[in-house]
Amino acid sequence: MAVTLQQIADKAGVSRGTVDRALKERGRINPEVAAKIRKIADEMGYQPNRAGRALAMAKHSIKIGIIIQSMETPFMQGVLEGAKDAKQEVERLGATVTIRKISELDSDKVIAAMHKMKGAGYNGIGLVASDEERLADTIDQFTEEGISVVTFNSDAAGTKRMCFIGQNAGQSGRTAAGLMAEILPDNAVVQVISGYASNQSHKERAEGFINELNQCRPDVKLLGIRYAYDNDRAAAEITQEVLKEHKELNGIYLAASGAKGVCQVIGEKGLKGSVKVISNDITDSNIESLKNGTIQFILGQDAYSQGYRPVMVLFDKLFDGKDPEEEYQYTEIVIKTKYNI
Amino acid sequence: MAVTLQQIADKAGVSRGTVDRALKERGRINPEVAAKIRKIADEMGYQPNRAGRALAMAKHSIKIGIIIQSMETPFMQGVLEGAKDAKQEVERLGATVTIRKISELDSDKVIAAMHKMKGAGYNGIGLVASDEERLADTIDQFTEEGISVVTFNSDAAGTKRMCFIGQNAGQSGRTAAGLMAEILPDNAVVQVISGYASNQSHKERAEGFINELNQCRPDVKLLGIRYAYDNDRAAAEITQEVLKEHKELNGIYLAASGAKGVCQVIGEKGLKGSVKVISNDITDSNIESLKNGTIQFILGQDAYSQGYRPVMVLFDKLFDGKDPEEEYQYTEIVIKTKYNI
DNA sequence: TTGAAAGCGCTAACAA
DNA sequence: TTGTTAGCGCTTTCAA
Numbered sequence: 087m088a089v090t091l092q093q094i095a096d097k098a099g100v101s102r103g104t105v106d107r108a109l110k111e112r113g114r115i116n117p118e119v120a121a122k123i124r125k126i127a128d129e130m131g132y133q134p135n136r137a138g139r140a141l142a143m144a145k146h147s148i149k150i151g152i153i154i155q156s157m158e159t160p161f162m163q164g165v166l167e168g169a170k171d172a173k174q175e176v177e178r179l180g181a182t183v184t185i186r187k188i189s190e191l192d193s194d195k196v197i198a199a200m201h202k203m204k205g206a207g208y209n210g211i212g213l214v215a216s217d218e219e220r221l222a223d224t225i226d227q228f229t230e231e232g233i234s235v236v237t238f239n240s241d242a243a244g245t246k247r248m249c250f251i252g253q254n255a256g257q258s259g260r261t262a263a264g265l266m267a268e269i270l271p272d273n274a275v276v277q278v279i280s281g282y283a284s285n286q287s288h289k290e291r292a293e294g295f296i297n298e299l300n301q302c303r304p305d306v307k308l309l310g311i312r313y314a315y316d317n318d319r320a321a322a323e324i325t326q327e328v329l330k331e332h333k334e335l336n337g338i339y340l341a342a343s344g345a346k347g348v349c350q351v352i353g354e355k356g357l358k359g360s361v362k363v364i365s366n367d368i369t370d371s372n373i374e375s376l377k378n379g380t381i382q383f384i385l386g387q388d389a390y391s392q393g394y395r396p397v398m399v400l401f402d403k404l405f406d407g408k409d410p411e412e413e414y415q416y417t418e419i420v421i422k423t424k425y426n427i
Numbered sequence: 428m429a430v431t432l433q434q435i436a437d438k439a440g441v442s443r444g445t446v447d448r449a450l451k452e453r454g455r456i457n458p459e460v461a462a463k464i465r466k467i468a469d470e471m472g473y474q475p476n477r478a479g480r481a482l483a484m485a486k487h488s489i490k491i492g493i494i495i496q497s498m499e500t501p502f503m504q505g506v507l508e509g510a511k512d513a514k515q516e517v518e519r520l521g522a523t524v525t526i527r528k529i530s531e532l533d534s535d536k537v538i539a540a541m542h543k544m545k546g547a548g549y550n551g552i553g554l555v556a557s558d559e560e561r562l563a564d565t566i567d568q569f570t571e572e573g574i575s576v577v578t579f580n581s582d583a584a585g586t587k588r589m590c591f592i593g594q595n596a597g598q599s600g601r602t603a604a605g606l607m608a609e610i611l612p613d614n615a616v617v618q619v620i621s622g623y624a625s626n627q628s629h630k631e632r633a634e635g636f637i638n639e640l641n642q643c644r645p646d647v648k649l650l651g652i653r654y655a656y657d658n659d660r661a662a663a664e665i666t667q668e669v670l671k672e673h674k675e676l677n678g679i680y681l682a683a684s685g686a687k688g689v690c691q692v693i694g695e696k697g698l699k700g701s702v703k704v705i706s707n708d709i710t711d712s713n714i715e716s717l718k719n720g721t722i723q724f725i726l727g728q729d730a731y732s733q734g735y736r737p738v739m740v741l742f743d744k745l746f747d748g749k750d751p752e753e754e755y756q757y758t759e760i761v762i763k764t765k766y767n768i
Numbered sequence: 769t770t771g772a773a774a775g776c777g778c779t780a781a782c783a784a
Numbered sequence: 785t786t787g788t789t790a791g792c793g794c795t796t797t798c799a800a
Binding site for chain 4: 441442443444445448455456457460479481482483484485486521
């Protein structure tokens with residue numbers, strides 16, 4: 087049995103309440119007594135019992151809100167799953183977690199949801215951010231009013247949010263480049279297809295890829311970035327155009343969605359395996375293409391963690407007052423082939 | 428605030444105790460009343476509060492023992508770290524976790540440790556198994572006496588243990604083959620270096636690798652398996668011999684330890700990058716070779732999970748009576764390059 | 769500055 | 785078969 091407050095109190099010859107005050111440094115206590123108690127607690131290896139704490143705090147319950155955007159993607163479904171598991175876990179300790187789903191990407195709706203939560207007494211909020219200024223202002227305002235905010239998946243850098251949980255997009259691009267470098271023949275030709283020029287993640291991935299590939303395979307010829315707007319039709323058309331102009335094409339890197347379109351064209355032209363494809367995100371259609379050999383590698387984000395950890399970080403903060411160790415909590419960059427999917 | 432037993436009791440017009448008996452199906456209760464209570468609990472969406480439960484059970488405390496073998500490897504250090512984190516987590520709920528380290532691989536010592544724990548009243552044990560018959564008998568005996576047993580890292584198949592948590596070795600080998608297939612030139616020559624012919628994991632990895640490579644790259648010439656007994660010196664000598672006989676060697680797959688020796692020879696001969704090396708286990712020296720380009724891919728096991736999950740599986744079983752969903756809980760097969768390490 | 773006591777949700781022993 | 789009650793370890797309020 088672990089050490090309890092009462093045991094420390096007995097040893098120190100004081101009451102439980104005094105020990106609690108000493109250890110929580112709440113003041114209203116004789117400094118000498120406090121020091122002595124802390125020493126005893128230390129010697130006995132006191133570790134507060136979480137169950138007791140949770141129970142005692144049940145009335146001032148912790149309320150956490152999670153605002154998830156653009157639910158339609160399978161990636162976001164993974165995030166949702168992680169968030170739900172975390173919800174269940176902390177609710178069993180008496181907290182309340184509400185997951186608010188917003189279908190589109192819409193900062194105004196996010197801000198509205200945040201205010202609603204504040205009104206309802208929520209003390210922690212996790213959200214998928216964007217770089218809208220009004221959203222940044224709202225985050226800062228909430229933080230100053232004592233509501234803990236974390237961003238996940240997409241950051242609002244420069245704000246007062248506690249931390250960001252998500253992928254290091256540049257590293258993801260560089261990892262893709264490293265893989266491409268291994269599997270390309272000499273003097274290969276490679277096309278990068280991105281999503282939106284304005285999307286920060288897409289941009290960082292593409293830049294990371296290009297910089298790294300230029301560096302470690304200077305013989306490779308990189309064609310200019312094309313944008314498919316996360317659209318399979320557009321990606322398919324781009325692929326056809328590129329293949330028409332560059333019959334010698336050896337590789338395609340997809341920094342965003344659209345792989346389905348690319349794979350379709352490659353399949354039709356019988357180029358499966360000869361044009362190497364590296365794509366992002368572990369989606370059903372990507373997995374299918376990976377298994378049938380059209381895609382060589384998928385670079386994944388750990389969707390589950392990106393939903394799970396924001397809840398946990400907020401809970402630890404609100405329950406224990408424990409700040410996250412890192413401001414940037416990058417999730418694993420996962421490499422998947424047909425064999426380890 | 429979540430639904431409590433008292434609220435259900437109020438609604439049903441009975442006492443807390445009765446509700447508890449109804450929901451726990453402990454008998455000694457009027458079946459009709461029980462059914463009614465269960466219905467009400469269902470409607471109200473009752474979720475037992477874990478903190479309350481943990482606190483109430485604090486006297487009949489849960490004692491979990493983890494027996495770890497061959498601590499010298501960095502992989503096992505990772506396992507230990509996971510086990511320690513899990514220990515901390517469940518001890519904060521009132522349980523006790525003891526991690527017993529056994530330096531060598533020695534089934535007798537494991538069995539002795541198990542008996543000691545049984546004597547000390549432990550009700551759950553996690554261990555790194557081997558295929559010794561006496562160990563298997565002990566596991567079955569303990570299980571029948573009501574002590575929950577899980578194996579991790581290395582299994583004791585066919586015993587009554589609750590589940591196994593570890594890597595699917597065959598899949599690891601096949602994944603390596605898939606990577607090798609992508610990066611090898613035509614008509615390449617590949618050497619497989621394993622650890623011990625008698626080691627089940629080593630064997631499954633090597634077989635998985637060979638079968639898959641034969642299948643997807645029939646042009647590749649596979650040299651016979653060599654054994655390095657997890658020894659860097661031996662691996663280095665083997666590498667030298669092989670390179671002497673096969674100047675055209677293109678790839679080496681290490682199914683076990685010894686990569687340090689292999690990389691040293693490859694470095695000395697200036698073959699870095701031209702002889703592709705795929706190795707197992709995320710060790711410091713492997714990481715170094717990965718970063719400097721001598722190793723192309725490391726296949727990792729999720730060491731942390733292999734320490735963390737056994738504790739959690741045992742705790743869930745002993746705390747909630749919840750059996751694990753899967754008998755074989757395979758951990759992720761992780762692909763690491765210099766970019767995502 | 770300290771102690772005493774109530775109560776958080778649940779279990780289990782005992783009483784009815 | 786059911787109700788009652790004493791805790792489990794902790795926080796917090798009130799009284800001293």
